[in-house]
Amino acid sequence: AQKITQTQPGMFVQEKEAVTLDCTYDTSDPSYGLFWYKQPSSGEMIFLIYQGSYDQQNATEGRYSLNFQKARKSANLVISASQLGDSAMYFCAMREGSADRGSTLGRLYFGRGTQLTVWP
C-alpha cells in the first residue's frame, strides 16, 4: 500500500486565490512527521512546512498552512494568496518513528506530487 497518496496530478489556481493540495497517508506508527516540499522547474527540493503527529495545532509557515486531520489521516497543504512563483510541483512526505521535527530518524516516504499552476 502507498504510504503517501496525492490524488491531484495537477491543480490550477488564479493569482491571489487560495488553493488546497490534498495528501493522505497510511501508517500504524503513532509517532510520525509530515512534510511538504516544493519543487520548481529548476529541480531543487524546497522544504515548506512540517507537522508532527502529536501537534495539537495545525502548522503554519507564512502563506502555507497544513490542515492536519489525524482521524482521516490527511495532511492537506493550503497556500493562501497564491503567487505566480508558487507554480511548481508539490510533494507530501512522511517520516515514521518520530514526531520530533528535529529528529533525523528514518527515511521520508514521498507522494507522487501535485503540479500547481498559478495563472494571472
Place this chain on the structure above:
Amino acid sequence: DARVTQTPRHKVTEMGQEVTMRCQPILGHNTVFWYRQTMMQGLELLAYFRNRAPLDDSGMPKDRFSAEMPDATLATLKIQPSEPRDSAVYFCASGGTEQFFGPGTRLTVL
C-alpha cells in the same frame, strides 16, 4: 547560507560506463540520504547513512550501485555498470532539523 552540494549537475554517459556522483552534506548534519527521481517511480530512497554508517540501502540495486561516506564531508553514489534505466535525477539530502536537498545530478545513460 549552508547548502547541500552535488557534483556533477549533469552527466551523460554510455551504457556500461561507471558513474560517480558526489555530495557534500551540510556541515554538522549526521544523516545523509540518496534519492532517485523518475517520472515513472517518483522519488525513491536508495540509501541513507547516519554518522557515516549505512543504515538502509534496501532501495538500491546492490549488483550495480554502491554508496559510501569516506568522511563526514563527502558521500558518493556509484553505478557500475550503468544502464539506460538508471537515467534519472539523483538527489542527496542531509538531515538536521529537516532534510535539506541538494540540487540533484541529472543522469542520462545512452
